[in-house]
Amino acid sequence: xxxxxxxxxxxxxxxxxxxxxxxxxxxxxxxxxxxxxxxxxxxxxxxxxxxxxxxxxxxxxxxxxxxxxxxxxxxxxxxxxxxxxxxxxxxxxxxxxxxxxxxxxxxxxxxxxxxxxxxxxxxxxxxxxxxxxxxxxxxxxxxxxxxxxxxxxxxxxxxxxxxxxxxxxxxxxxxxxxxxxxxxxxxxxxxxxxxxxxxxxxxxxxxxxxxxxxxxxxxxxxxxxxxxxxxxxxxxxxxxxxxxxxxxxxxxxxxxxxxxxxxxxxxxxxxxxxxxxxxxxxxxxxxxxxxxxxxxxxxxxxxxxxxxxxxxxxxxxxxxxxxxxxxxxxxxxxxxxxxxxxxxxxxxxxxxxxxxxxxxxxxxxxxxxxxxxxxxxxxxxxxxxxxxxxxxxxxxxxxxxxxxxxxxxxxxxxxxxxxxxxxxxxxxxxxxxxxxxxxxxxxxxxxxxxxxxxxxxxxxxxxxxxxxxxxxxxxxxxxxxxxxxxxxxxxxxxxxxxxxxxxxxxxxxxxxxxxxxxxxxxxxxxxxxxxxxxxxxxxxxxxxxxxxxxxxxx
Numbered sequence: 001x002x003x004x005x006x007x008x009x010x011x012x013x014x015x016x017x018x019x020x021x022x023x024x025x026x027x028x029x030x031x032x033x034x035x036x037x038x039x040x041x042x043x044x045x046x047x048x049x050x051x052x053x054x055x056x057x058x059x060x061x062x063x064x065x066x067x068x069x070x071x072x073x074x075x076x077x078x079x080x081x082x083x084x085x086x087x088x089x090x091x092x093x094x095x096x097x098x099x100x101x102x103x104x105x106x107x108x109x110x111x112x113x114x115x116x117x118x119x120x121x122x123x124x125x126x127x128x129x130x131x132x133x134x135x136x137x138x139x140x141x142x143x144x145x146x147x148x149x150x151x152x153x154x155x156x157x158x159x160x161x162x163x164x165x166x167x168x169x170x171x172x173x174x175x176x177x178x179x180x181x182x183x184x185x186x187x188x189x190x191x192x193x194x195x196x197x198x199x200x201x202x203x204x205x206x207x208x209x210x211x212x213x214x215x216x217x218x219x220x221x222x223x224x225x226x227x228x229x230x231x232x233x234x235x236x237x238x239x240x241x242x243x244x245x246x247x248x249x250x251x252x253x254x255x256x257x258x259x260x261x262x263x264x265x266x267x268x269x270x271x272x273x274x275x276x277x278x279x280x281x282x283x284x285x286x287x288x289x290x291x292x293x294x295x296x297x298x299x300x301x302x303x304x305x306x307x308x309x310x311x312x313x314x315x316x317x318x319x320x321x322x323x324x325x326x327x328x329x330x331x332x333x334x335x336x337x338x339x340x341x342x343x344x345x346x347x348x349x350x351x352x353x354x355x356x357x358x359x360x361x362x363x364x365x366x367x368x369x370x371x372x373x374x375x376x377x378x379x380x381x382x383x384x385x386x387x388x389x390x391x392x393x394x395x396x397x398x399x400x401x402x403x404x405x406x407x408x409x410x411x412x413x414x415x416x417x418x419x420x421x422x423x424x425x426x427x428x429x430x431x432x433x434x435x436x437x438x439x440x441x442x443x444x445x446x447x448x449x450x451x452x453x454x455x456x457x458x459x460x461x462x463x464x465x466x467x468x469x470x471x472x473x474x475x476x477x478x479x480x481x482x483x484x485x486x487x488x489x490x491x492x493x494x495x496x497x498x499x500x501x502x503x504x505x506x507x508x509x510x511x512x513x514x515x516x517x518x519x520x521x522x523x524x525x526x527x528x529x530x531x532x533x534x535x536x537x538x539x540x541x542x543x544x545x546x547x548x549x550x551x552x553x554x
Contacts, residue, residue, distance in 0.1 A: 068093065385405070
């Protein structure tokens with residue numbers, strides 16, 4: 001007879017195709033069934049946080065339900081930072097864990113339900129007679145609310161016989177939130193009239209627009225009204241007409257492009273929360289711009305929003321296209337009057353910074369020229385996030401994964417690689433990480449090298465410091481010693497786990513990347529570029545943070 005753990009594994013495997021994790025006492029029976037009796041692929045990582053991170057990245061790159069597994073106790077507590085990031089980023093994920101036995105906690109058990117709840121994740125605990133149904137409920141919860149759920153298997157229940165695995169009804173998931181009441185329909189009609197009359201219309205789209213599949217409708221809407229477009233960092237590439245797109249807004253955007261946005265008279269925001277980084281800490285829009293937000297949140301998420309429509313981005317975009325089409329108005333003509341190329345131009349910087357180390361802008365620009373076009377960029381958190389975002393364009397939102405930024409974490413970079421690789425196995429997965437975050441994630445550098453092989457490379461921005469702290473608190477006069485890191489030979493570490501490590505001290509050293517990119521993937525190793533960059537060059541977004549934090553308080 002199948003065990004309770006088999007009920008969980010087989011039910012989960014009908015809805016997922018990959019599980020990332022680390023084996024322990026609490027999930028051994030679950031993994032046994034997953035390996036022997038399902039078609040799901042198990043990818044091992046070396047730290048439990050990496051299990052959740054890899055699953056998180058898999059979802060962001062594929063759009064599919066993610067799954068991870070860890071044991072109880074210390075295995076579970078190791079997942080908490082990564083779990084909090086997935087909650088903040090609204091990632092549908094099922095984390096299968098062991099838990100204390102039904103007879104009560106042992107000396108090494110902790111209240112896992114309370115810990116999961118503290119970071120925003122609900123726990124479902126399976127029993128001997130309801131394991132399959134409880135698993136399906138956990139899956140439905142994750143997909144309905146777009147959050148991680150924890151699926152706990154008590155230690156003494158895991159190996160028990162559970163009887164035949166029942167046939168379960170199909171998943172019950174809500175339909176996209178569509179306008180249904182007269183007030184919302186009237187608001188859409190008013191917005192359509194405003195957009196059709198606008199002289200300088202502007203559309204901004206975020207990750208929510210991408211997950212709703214709104215790209216085609218947004219492109220049609222932009223063409224109908226002649227709108228200039230831009231995206232958040234997590235929405236890049238969603239608009240079909242790149243020639244009229246300003247790129248990413250906020251501190252990752254080009255200064256001239258951001259200035260143009262302030263000329264807009266009507267701005268409509270689709271599926272973006274308008275956080276402080278997207279809005280340049282409130283300076284993105286002019287006070288005279290009429291800003292309308294369309295999102296699934298219960299209410300507007302920024303005080304500069306003058307009108308709010310709650311609903312699915314694709315559905316409302318399609319409704320606006322229909323309404324504006326019936327008005328029979330000509331496009332504004334604004335975007336045709338603009339020369340976009342100079343607006344998007346970015347400063348490259350000299351080869352070396354004031355301290356004689358590489359200027360990260362020059363290195364980023366050269367790397368962007370050499371990277372394979374078919375790529376997924378995975379970003380850890382830290383000061384360096386500006387360089388990849390500014391200089392390495394990607395084709396679509398599911399090809400720039402910023403794992404850690406939702407929870408303001410660093411150290412999630414290397415374990416993100418296996419998830420991205422399994423989601424897009426034919427693309428090259430490019431990790432961008434700092435020396436601080438890279439050291440925190442070293443447990444899973446082996447995972448990245450093993451899983452990605454010749455389909456992956458890492459760029460370590462090695463400035464000998466926690467750069468974000470240096471550029472904020474160091475400039476405020478705080479003691480620099482806690483912010484500094486001795487130079488670490490990441491190239492040597494990479495070589496020790498089977499990768500090719502290259503120390504990059506000048507742009508000519510990047511010829512190694514050109515050589516690597518020209519070779520067939522099957523014939524090349526994982527490549528790690530250990531960039532010895534200057535800590536004296538500050539990313540523009542970090543300058544914004546410093547400006548806001550240094551402003552006089554009223």
